[in-house]
Amino acid sequence: MYFNSLLDAFFGPRNIFHVIECSVCGFDEIYYEDKETKKVIGKACSGCNFVQRFEN
Numbered sequence: 502m503y504f505n506s507l508l509d510a511f512f513g514p515r516n517i518f519h520v521i522e523c524s525v526c527g528f529d530e531i532y533y534e535d536k537e538t539k540k541v542i543g544k545a546c547s548g549c550n551f552v553q554r555f556e557n
Contacts, residue, residue: 504547508533511552512542525549 508515518534518541528548535542543554
């Protein structure tokens, strides 16, 4: 639940764009796109507790 709250704070409304295997922990690394503009806004892995926001 905490990780989803963190994603809400970082990205706001979002859709899943792409899922790959995380190179660090092997869990799912998920790329997100903005719900309205459809631009890729960042990526996150709940296995590593890693979140990265892409600046445009």
